[in-house]
Amino acid sequence: xxxxxxxxxxxxxxxxxxxxxxxxxxxxxxxxxxxxxxxxxxxxxxxxxxxxxxxxxxxxxxxxxxxxxxxxxxxxxxxxxxxxxxxxxxxxxxxxxxxxxxxxxxxxxxxxxxxxxxxxxxxxxxxxxxxxxxxxxxxxxxxxxxxxxxxxxxxxxxxxxxxxxxxxxxxxxxxxxxxxxxxxxxxxxxxxxxxxxxxxxxxxxxxxxxxxxxxxxxxxxxxxxxxxxxxxxxxxxxxxxxxxxxxxxxxxxxxxxxxxxxxxxxxxxxxxxxxxxxxxxxxxxxxxxxxxxxxxxxxxxxxxxxxxxxxxxxxxxxxxxxxxxxxxxxxxxxxxxxxx
Numbered sequence: 001x002x003x004x005x006x007x008x009x010x011x012x013x014x015x016x017x018x019x020x021x022x023x024x025x026x027x028x029x030x031x032x033x034x035x036x037x038x039x040x041x042x043x044x045x046x047x048x049x050x051x052x053x054x055x056x057x058x059x060x061x062x063x064x065x066x067x068x069x070x071x072x073x074x075x076x077x078x079x080x081x082x083x084x085x086x087x088x089x090x091x092x093x094x095x096x097x098x099x100x101x102x103x104x105x106x107x108x109x110x111x112x113x114x115x116x117x118x119x120x121x122x123x124x125x126x127x128x129x130x131x132x133x134x135x136x137x138x139x140x141x142x143x144x145x146x147x148x149x150x151x152x153x154x155x156x157x158x159x160x161x162x163x164x165x166x167x168x169x170x171x172x173x174x175x176x177x178x179x180x181x182x183x184x185x186x187x188x189x190x191x192x193x194x195x196x197x198x199x200x201x202x203x204x205x206x207x208x209x210x211x212x213x214x215x216x217x218x219x220x221x222x223x224x225x226x227x228x229x230x231x232x233x234x235x236x237x238x239x240x241x242x243x244x245x246x247x248x249x250x251x252x253x254x255x256x257x258x259x260x261x262x263x264x265x266x267x268x269x270x271x272x273x274x275x276x277x278x279x280x281x282x283x284x285x286x287x288x289x290x291x292x293x294x295x296x297x298x299x300x301x302x303x304x305x306x307x308x309x310x311x312x313x314x315x316x317x318x319x320x321x322x323x324x325x326x327x328x329x330x331x332x333x334x335x336x337x338x339x340x
Contacts, residue, residue: 051140052139061141062283063281065298066143067286068285069286070100071288074117075087081115084289096295099143100286102114104149105156108162109159139187142190157197164200173190212224216253224250245284246284249264265289273297
């Protein structure tokens with residue numbers, strides 16, 4: 001067959017490569033899929049709206065491992081623009097606690113965009129959705145990266161404040177650059193401010209972030225995964241006072257978000273499954289089209305750590321635990337006295 005192709009083996013190799021790239025663009029375009037790691041159906045399989053209630057009040061938020069979504073509101077615009085299929089309410093109730101919100105600023109109006117694609121919503125809808133959720137589940141905390149998209153005014157602060165007063169309320173926000181404890185921030189929205197102006201919340205740039213989103217073709221997915229892997233490996237031993245944020249999402253002209261997510265989410269799921277018994281802080285893991293099982297797996301990293309802390313605390317404070325401690329101290333004193 002190769003001998004019949006003008007250019008020989010080299011030409012054949014190039015043609016096969018092009019076919020693989022095109023499969024990355026067209027081969028996974030249609031048909032809803034619901035897997036443990038990936039879900040582009042309209043609704044999550046199950047919900048976990050109040051998982052933060054189990055985290056101790058004195059736990060710094062920087063030590064919490066949590067799931068997030070990239071371009072949270074990007075539900076419309078075709079395969080190159082869509083990054084999620086669940087509504088904001090569904091994402092929050094499924095356990096997502098980090099939102100990535102992009103607003104276009106035109107004459108004081110803040111509409112939601114992913115590039116040129118208008119997402120049939122404005123910033124007020126996001127604030128109302130988060131406010132309603134936190135009113136129903138006051139044990140929870142929602143973090144939201146907020147940045148300007150498809151406009152270049154570099155002056156959205158005033159409009160953001162106006163929308164907060166109109167569609168939310170001022171006390172809904174955590175008003176500090178400092179990382180809070182769970183107790184301090186329960187029931188609040190933490191704006192991770194990716195725009196200039198006075199402080200509304202924490203600065204997005206204060207996080208340790210891996211966001212290598214450019215994936216030129218589906219053949220570059222492995223490079224993207226390497227970036228995700230290296231940042232997740234660094235998170236457990238990183239500065240515990242600093243929040244870690246890893247984006248598993250990516251896209252390019254010849255690799256749209258669904259195609260990348262179907263591959264990266266599968267690798268991420270396998271990676272996390274191998275870490276479940278290690279009790280590590282992984283930070284925020286931000287995904288396109290996550291499945292509920294991978295969301296739950298991320299949540300469980302935190303819950304297992306809490307469980308171990310509670311068990312240790314209960315053992316020390318139980319009667320048997322105290323008796324053992326007292327007995328050990330007595331034996332130590334006897335040993336020391338015998339040596340004098």
